[in-house]
Amino acid sequence: MGKPNDLVQGTLDLLILKTLSLEPKHGWAIAKRIQQISHDVLQVQQGSLSPALHRLEQKAWIKAKWADTETGRKAKFYSLTAAGRAQLEKEVGNWSRLSAAINLVVETT
Amino acid sequence: MLWAQRLWLRLQTLFRREHTAQQLNDELQFHLEQQVAENIAAGMSEEEAHHSAMRSFGNATILKEETRETWGWITLEQIAQDVRYGFRTLRKSPLFTAVAVLTLAFGIGANTAMFSLLDQVVLRLLPVRHPEQLVIVRETGNHYGNTYGANTISWPMFEDLRDNNQTFSGMFCRFPATVTIGYGDRVAQIPAELVSGSYFSTLGVGTALGRTIAPDEDAVPDSAPVVVLSYSFWRSYFDGDRTIVGRTIALNSQAMTVIGVAQPGFDGVELGVPAKVFVPIMMKTEMTPHSDGLKDRRRRLSWVTAYGRLKPGVSVEQAQLSLQPLLHSILEMEAQQPEFTRYTTAADRELFLRNRVELLPGSENGLRNYMSRPLWLLVALTGAVLLLACANLANLLLARATARERELAVRLAIGAGRARIVRQLLVESVLLASGGAILGLALAFLAARILLRIYLPADAAAEFVVSPLPDGRVWAFVVGAMLVTSLVFGLLPAFRGSRTEIALSLKDRSGALSASGISLRRMLVGVQVALSLLLLFGAGLFVRTLRNLESLGPGFPTDHLLTFSINPSLNGYSDEETKSFYERLNVDLQTMPGVTSVGFSVMPVLKGYAWQNAVVGKDFEGAPIEEQPVLNHVGPDYFAALGIPIVAGRAFTAQDVGPSDWRHDTYAVINESFAKQYFPGRDPIGQRFGLVDEMQPVSPEDIEVIGMIPDRKYRDLRETPPAQAYFPYFEDAHFRFMNIYLRTQADPRQIENEVRERMRQFDPHVPVVGLQTMNEQISFSLRTERLVASLSAVFGGLATLLAAIGLYGVMAYAITKRTREMGIRMALGALGDDVIWMVMREALLLISAGIVIGMPLALALSSLVRSQLYGLEPHDPLTLIVSISVLSLAACLAGFIPALRASRIDPMNALRHE
Secondary structure, three states: OOOHHHOOOOHHHHHHHHHHOOOOEEHHHHHHHHHHHOOOOOOOOHHHHHHHHHHHHHOOOEEEEEEEOOOOOEEEEEEEOHHHHHHHHHHHHHHHHHHHHHHHHHHHO | OHHHHHHHHHHHHHHOHHHHHHHHHHHHHHHHHHHHHHHHHOOOOHHHHHHHHHHHHOOHHHHHHHHHHHOOOHHHHHHHHHHHHHHHHHHHOHHHHHHHHHHHHHHHHHHHHHHHHHHHHHHOOOOOOOHHHEEEEEEOOOOOOEEOOOOOEOHHHHHHHHHHOOOEEEEEEEEEEEEEEEEOOEEEEEEEEEEOOOHHHHHOOOEEEEOOOOHHHHOOOOOOOEEEEOHHHHHHHOOOOHHHOOOEEEEOOEEEEEEEEEOOOOOOOOOOOOOOEEEEHHHHHHHOOOOOOOOOOOOOEEOEEEEEEEOOOOOHHHHHHHHHHHHHHHHHHHHHOHHHHOOOOHHHHHHHHOOOEEEEEOOOOHHHHHHHHHHHHHHHHHHHHHHHHHHHHHHHHHHHHHHOHHHHHHHHHOOOOHHHHHHHHHHHHHHHHHHHHHHHHHHHHHHHHHHHHHHOOHHHHHHOOOOOOOOHHHHHHHHHHHHHHHHHHHHHHHHHHOOOOHHHHHOOOHHHHHHHHHHHHHHHHHHHHHHHHHHHHHHHHHHHHHHHHHHHOOOOOOOOEEEEEEOHHHHOOOHHHHHHHHHHHHHHHHOOOOEEEEEEEOOOOOOOOOEEOOEEEOOEOOOOHHHOOEEEEEOOOHHHHHOOOOOEEOOOOHHHHOOOOOOOOEEEEEEHHHHHHHOOOOOOOOOEEEEOOOOOOEEEEEEEEEEEEOOOOOOOOOOOOOOEEEEEHHHOOOOOOEEEEEEEOOOHHHHHHHHHHHHHHHOOOOOOEEEEEHHHHHHHHOHHHHHHHHHHHHHHHHHHHHHHHHHHHHHHHHHHHOHHHHHHHHHOOOOHHHHHHHHHHHHHHHHHHHHHHHHHHHHHHHHHHHHHOOOOOOOOHHHHHHHHHHHHHHHHHHHHHHHHHHHOOOHHHHHHOO
16 A cells, blocks of 8 residues: 555645645545545555645645534635646646656556 | 745744644644544544554654644744753853853954054045045155145145146145134134145045035135035034025134035044134135245245045056156256255255155054054054953863763763754854854944043044944954854864764763863963963053153143143234233233242143254254254243242243344253253353254354253153253244143142133133143143053953963863862872862963963063153063063962862762762
8 A cells, every 4th residue: 555655756745736626625534535536545644644735835825724614623624726726737737747658668568 | 926925824834833833733633533533433442543543643743843844944943942042051151151251242342442443543544535546745855944744845846746747636735724713702723724726626525515615716815715614513513504604704813704514524634633624725824824835935834735646547656756757857946946055055955856756645644653553552462362362262162062061962862963963052152152242342332432532632532433333344353253263162062072972971981082172271271371471561561651651750740730722813913912912911810819820831841842943052053853952932930830940040030021032132041951962061051052043043142041940851751851942932023822831729620710711801712722730631641651551451451360260260170070080199198288289280380381482472572562661671570570470370379279179079079979
């Protein structure tokens, strides 16, 4: 089971941005969502998630707001900013190129 | 706008750090709760769920730290921690901190203050455009005529040079004069600058108000009754009245129109004598009623200082070469004139034609020359202080480093990074250094103000602009030196620490490791002792010089003596009016209560001035200036007022003071040196002599000696009394400036105000100048000596203190390292005295080493200050012995305290120590 830590630098950022592109989520939901979509292949550890979220927030790609969860508890909800949306498009493009290239290499040999 | 948004976010994490950290906690807490809830849902017990959640989170502190790192500022945060920690450790050792900061402050303050004084008094260029291009044009060699002041030439020569040179982009000249100003009902005497028309334009000085003197106001004598005020004088005397331009003021009773106010900060080209008003030189006759030189165009009278502005790129040497042919042609022309040929021989003419042009820096002046030597001396002394301060600081920091070896070892052992420790020590050093720098700067600012106040005449000092950051380069140098010292020696333990075996340090056996430290510290103490000896010896020489000058005095009693000067001729009084003024004043002052006698003297006493002239007699001829006697015109009671006895013949009486001119019989009172020099082996009374003077020669039969006084000092306290001759003052055809000496019954300061009031009633238009007691005047004339003596004494004392601290530190440290050895020795039967002697032997070795290095250095350097000394030789043995004794005593005391402590070591405790 690959840890995001082992992934290419910046991949976790891409995953978080992608996850947030539909709707605002709190940190816990982001991690769960990634795990769920990837069929438990990608498990985001707290040790990676929290610094990544704060790094993205510092870059103003995502912004945070405190709001109530469905259970009525206060939680920090993250959402994409315009800059974050642009960054997501860029990173998706990068990722497609990179994975296609890797596929080519892997499948040819 | 993304960058702005990011900046905003970063600033939030910086300034709302606690808030942000709290939010992070909340967020992580929420995640934890979610995990716990999930675990419970998966069927774990609550406790199990909790533990499992915590495990999956890993190390919460590291998690938080890593997250915080994404906020940035982590370096800043750590530095803030280091600063806080640094303050705490410094506060924990207040004595070390105080001594270190004070050492730094002292080193920085003393050096900055001294150098800024030197800079402002001696080095600074004039506050004008491109001051480095300005030069004074002077003529070397004998000028064969009369001279007013150094570096002067005649007015016609200035005109010739100005109109015919190809060297300068501009030339101007000036003449300093004292004038009486009247405005409203106030009168005062002020320094004025008579300037040629190109003065302001060549200097590149503008006005704050109105206009400057124009070149066309430079053509016809008496034609330009206009005046430009200096900015500070306009502010102080006219309260900055902007309507002053166009108004009329009276200078020497001549109505003058104010045409402008010069730009702020400019008060003439002579430092220390700030000009208050600038007047066209064409008004010379009105401004100096007693002499001319302008209209009569005398070439044998030099009085103007000529300045030239070098064209860009032209060096002083090139300019001198290119001016020389011009000067030579002027000299050849002058040598043909009857004014020259009448009094000179062919040999004189040869010599005269060899005169050369010399260009001096435009900032050159007498005050600078007079002050520069003692000031450079003091700068050298403070340089030694800086070295000493650095040595002391190094010593302190080394001592601290060894004391902290254990602390650093502990911190390394529990996982502190080497870099972090270096940074920590760096921060501490910088904290110390900046504390010292701030304090030193304050000290320097204060000290420079006080020094200038001591050093310059009162009104000059008041207007002298002392900048708080006098010279950036000097300050940077001094602070840099101290900073480097504190960094190098502050960081030493960190680098030494990298060689430290942590375990060894922790086991408290670090003594072996610090061996290099202690020998370095011994060396530093040796240097400190040597430098202290240097400073102490210098201080001794200067203090004794001052003592000698004060105790020997001028040779007449100076208590109960009040003096002031007046110059009625500046109010436009004619010779007749002036004469009558002095006759009436003499009578008036003699009847003043509290005054026992009144002395009038044309030349002031002990102010550095002298009127020298060659004398001729039946069997002696005129002599060169150094051998000429000093002459003076005095009133009848002058000798009585000054308390100078008559040893042969009689003093002047009121009858001798009748109007007369030099061609008839004139009386003279001479001093013993005069008699010895000109009438050896004869009774001087009744002898006759005459004066050599190109304008007014007095034949050898005309002056008769009627009395003799003992030798007394005349120009200053340092001189051996010169040959002197006094004449009744009305013998002089020009009665202008007069110095008045009042011998009083009580403390003369008590009647100062009465004298001022009496003079105001006597003639409200004639200002009283320089009213002070003779002791005050003498004290002011010794200000340089006093400054040097007191500063060097302070430096010497502090140097000794610093050396003693250094020695104490080294000895105390050595003893703590040898506690066990001492314990063993004492257990084996050594007595307390033996231990004391053992320790003292080491201290004495250090002291003697320092003295052996310092003594030849002190003796060699003291020869350089020979001219600053009075009444003792530069190698004065008594001073040397006393300073060595004082230093040794202080150092021995510093060594004795730890020695005594060592002798009281309890052997049992010492041995159990490890």
